[in-house]
Amino acid sequence: MIDYAFPGLLNYWIVFLLMMIGLYIVIAHENLIKKIVGLNVFQVSVFVFYISMAKIKGGTAPILADSIEVYSNPLPHVLILTAIVVGVATTALGLALVVRIQESYDTIEDDEIRDIEERSD
Amino acid sequence: MNIEIITSDALNVMTLLFMAVTAIAIARIRNLFAVVMLSGIYSLMGATLYVILDAVDVAFTEAAVGAGASTVLMIGTLALTSANENATPNKQTIKALIACTLIGFALVYASFDMPLFGDPNAPIHNHVVPRYLNDSMAEIGLPNVVTSILASYRGYDTMGEAFVIFTAAVGVIALIGRGRREKSANENMADANNVMKRKIVLRVVSKLLIPFILLFGLYVQWHGDFGPGGGFQAGVIFGAAFILYGIIYGLGTLRKALPAWLTRWLMALGVLLYACTGVVSLIKGASFLDYNVLASTPTGGQHIGILLVEFGVGMTVFASIVTIFCAFAGRAAADVNKVSAKQRSAGHD
Numbered sequence: 491m492i493d494y495a496f497p498g499l500l501n502y503w504i505v506f507l508l509m510m511i512g513l514y515i516v517i518a519h520e521n522l523i524k525k526i527v528g529l530n531v532f533q534v535s536v537f538v539f540y541i542s543m544a545k546i547k548g549g550t551a552p553i554l555a556d557s558i559e560v561y562s563n564p565l566p567h568v569l570i571l572t573a574i575v576v577g578v579a580t581t582a583l584g585l586a587l588v589v590r591i592q593e594s595y596d597t598i599e600d601d602e603i604r605d606i607e608e609r610s611d
Numbered sequence: 612m613n614i615e616i617i618t619s620d621a622l623n624v625m626t627l628l629f630m631a632v633t634a635i636a637i638a639r640i641r642n643l644f645a646v647v648m649l650s651g652i653y654s655l656m657g658a659t660l661y662v663i664l665d666a667v668d669v670a671f672t673e674a675a676v677g678a679g680a681s682t683v684l685m686i687g688t689l690a691l692t693s694a695n696e697n698a699t700p701n702k703q704t705i706k707a708l709i710a711c712t713l714i715g716f717a718l719v720y721a722s723f724d725m726p727l728f729g730d731p732n733a734p735i736h737n738h739v740v741p742r743y744l745n746d747s748m749a750e751i752g753l754p755n756v757v758t759s760i761l762a763s764y765r766g767y768d769t770m771g772e773a774f775v776i777f778t779a780a781v782g783v784i785a786l787i788g789r790g791r792r793e794k795s796a797n798e799n800m801a802d803a804n805n806v807m808k809r810k811i812v813l814r815v816v817s818k819l820l821i822p823f824i825l826l827f828g829l830y831v832q833w834h835g836d837f838g839p840g841g842g843f844q845a846g847v848i849f850g851a852a853f854i855l856y857g858i859i860y861g862l863g864t865l866r867k868a869l870p871a872w873l874t875r876w877l878m879a880l881g882v883l884l885y886a887c888t889g890v891v892s893l894i895k896g897a898s899f900l901d902y903n904v905l906a907s908t909p910t911g912g913q914h915i916g917i918l919l920v921e922f923g924v925g926m927t928v929f930a931s932i933v934t935i936f937c938a939f940a941g942r943a944a945a946d947v948n949k950v951s952a953k954q955r956s957a958g959h960d
Binding site: 495496497498502503504505507508509511513514515518519520523524527528530531534537538541542543544545547548551554555560561563565567569574575577578580581585587588592602 | 623650697699711747757761768769928
């Protein structure tokens with residue numbers, strides 16, 4: 491008999507905690523690189539959320555073999571696998587924008603950029 | 612109750628808690644170099660967690676991409692910007708904390724409607740997935756179900772993802788790939804200044820490692836149908852070998868081995884190969900990306916089709932990662948030269 495009470499919903503709750511830390515970094519910090527790291531933290535937590543849902547207790551990796559009966563769900567794995575690589579590509583694009591912002595404004599702090607913009611208006 | 616299940620659950624929760632601690636450290640530390648390294652560790656723990664949760668293909672990708680490639684790119688950005696962030700005003704911090712706490716509680720409230728972790732009767736396991744698990748061996752003929760879904764059942768999605776990566780790399784080239792540097796002269800000068808020239812251990816060890824990394828990349832590419840692996844992972848691993856070469860021996864040397872035009876062509880050829888595989892099956896009278904008609908038997912056709920599109924994905928991912936790295940590194944080299952030129956002229960004055 492397999493007991494589903496542990497971790498139960500606890501897994502999802504820790505994932506929510508990770509998501510909120512990521513969101514907090516994105517809203518509360520002015521530094522653009524820190525914001526991108528925050529987005530990464532959020533992104534990985536969403537990945538973990540998907541993979542947590544795909545897990546079946548007592549299951550194994552979805553590579554077919556004769557001796558195995560229970561496989562975890564392969565569909566979220568596919569979605570997240572591609573999302574990770576797309577994630578790094580878009581992160582690179584974001585970082586490239588940060589580099590250009592640094593070159594134009596000589597700072598990557600959001601509030602300082604806003605000040606410069608207001609003064610030039 | 613099975614001891615294996617208990618250990619895997621305990622490991623699962625502990626890894627998640629470690630990730631939470633790392634994330635809090637990322638939020639609190641203001642030295643951006645430390646933050647970037649911590650975010651690499653965070654990704655690596657994510658990869659560990661995916662292994663515990665049976666997602667071996669995903670773990671592979673996360674370890675290569677999250678912990679490897681994106682950390683390198685972020686350090687490259689730090690070299691071009693600054694390594695410290697300003698303190699955030701307190702008022703803003705409190706507002707953000709309140710907002711995040713509220714959203715967090717809303718999510719926890721919503722989670723009460725979710726099936727428990729590991730429940731085999733959850734709705735997510737009961738629609739299309741039984742078909743993949745039961746019939747994919749007869750329809751596709753590959754043991755790795757993740758590869759079957761990725762390249763065949765959901766081939767459209769994957770083509771879209773490959774195009775997103777291609778587009779992102781083109782965007783990076785457009786933003787920082789050109790301009791502000793007088794090309795190869797700069798790269799050579801940066802090589803001469805390269806501190807890595809003096810690190811003999813790194814040079815020797817990397818020389819030993821790179822062939823094996825490349826070999827492993829090829830294995831992951833061509834064995835992805837039977838074990839964990841495939842084009843996405845192989846592309847990143849292959850790219851990582853060249854990035855390592857570039858870091859240790861300098862951008863100019865890397866560009867001699869792998870010229871800029873070549874990576875740009877490979878980037879486009881990869882997605883073209885993917886799309887052309889679809890067009891060939893159209894010409895042969897089936898629907899777009901239906902590989903059954905590519906060979907005399909349906910499973911034979913599936914094998915050829917999957918091999919081709921995975922190769923296309925691998926090519927695009929590899930070329931895009933290397934192109935993106937070179938764009939950042941080239942920018943940094945130009946920057947170093949500008950600074951040293953400034954210092955020199957200041958010295959003359």
